[in-house]
Amino acid sequence: MTGPESEGSQVRRAVCPGSFDPITNGHLDIIARASRLYDEVYVAVMINKSKKGLFEIDERIELIRTVTADYGNVRVEAFHGLLVDFCKQRDIPAIVKGLRAVSDFDYELQMAQMNNGLSGVETLFVPTNPTYSFLSSSLVKEVAQWGGDIAHLVPPAVLEALNKRLGKD
């Protein structure tokens, strides 16, 4: 079959990639919005062997699964190597990324153009909710480390995990 009917029957997939060490409300907002736009959303957690995170990859994945459990169309997987290969293996034509500020744009544009040139995968930029435009996993960890209140910046399961990991509970 050709034409709109056959196109309409295709599953529309996208990926939200990142380090997620740990997932924040900013990430979650982007994933939630992607999950409303696409049939299936993969959250791809990058394995970076040269950079030890606060949380192991399995812990990050478990936290993301917990906080996205209600969405119904979100799958969480680890990956290493090129993101475009992750996309190719799963027939994913689109990467969804949040843009917090103009300062994100330069590098994100480079990656989007590189990824498109490598495999034709498209990158869709979603403007971050202004409530979270200053938010990053690194800042959350730093503030939590020094006892600052981050309860409004991460989901409750992440707050609990952070407090436990940092010996604050």
Ligand code: PNS
């Ligand atoms: O949360 P982060 O650390 O900002 O996410 C960065 C990430 C994982 C999206 C980016 O580093 C990435 O896509 N890495 C995979 C390796 C790759 O494909 N590199 C070429 C990008 S052009």
